[in-house]
Amino acid sequence: MDAYIYPLMGGLLIGLSTAAYLLLTGKVVGISGILAQALFSKERLLPILFIAGLIIGGSAYGVLIELSVPFPELRNPLLLIVSGLLVGYGTRMGSGCTSGHGVCGLSRLSPRSLVATVIFMATAILTVFLTK
Template sequence: MESLVNPLSGGIIIGLTAAAYLLLTGKVIGISGILAQALFSKDRYLPFLFILGLIIGGSAYGVLTQQTVPFPEMRSPILLIISGLLVGYGTRLGSGCTSGHGVCGISRLSPRSLVATGIFMTMAILTVFITK
């Protein structure tokens, strides 16, 4: 039962945050959209606070629970940059990222989000299968 506390509480917090963001801004939550707003919008305050909260919240959890996430292997910086650009392009092409489609889109039963999340998951499984 104890092993369910962290995922369950994390899911509840994500759901409450998504609902609060929708009520405050009228927009669905999605990291790629929030990052774009923080970088390119005139109204940067709330998106910036959201990103800052992600960084502080994750860091505080790691410090308080003394948990670290080990990096399994080092990757080429060029490979990381290319991968990041491809992910960014994909989020624009797919009109959102996994967090936006997966958390908010599925909860609204959006057909586009159901398809996008299915494709995300299929490609992730396929990528792991091919690379491992």
């Protein structure tokens, strides 16, 4: 039963935070969009606080709950930069990221988000199948 508590709490917190963000700002949560707002918008405070909350919350969970999980191995910085740029380009090309389409788009019954989420999932399944 304990194995189900953390995913359930995480899902509830994601739903609560996306609903609260929509009510406070009138905008749908999508991490790529929030990052763009934090970098390029005149109203940066709420997006910056949201991103800080993601980092602080994830870090606090890692330190307080998952002490037994080893730190991931270091990766090639050039590979990380290129990967990040490709993901950023893809989210702009796809009009949103997995969080925006999967969490918020599907809850609003957006056909575009349904197609995007199916493509994300199919690509992930295929990638795992080919690499494992």
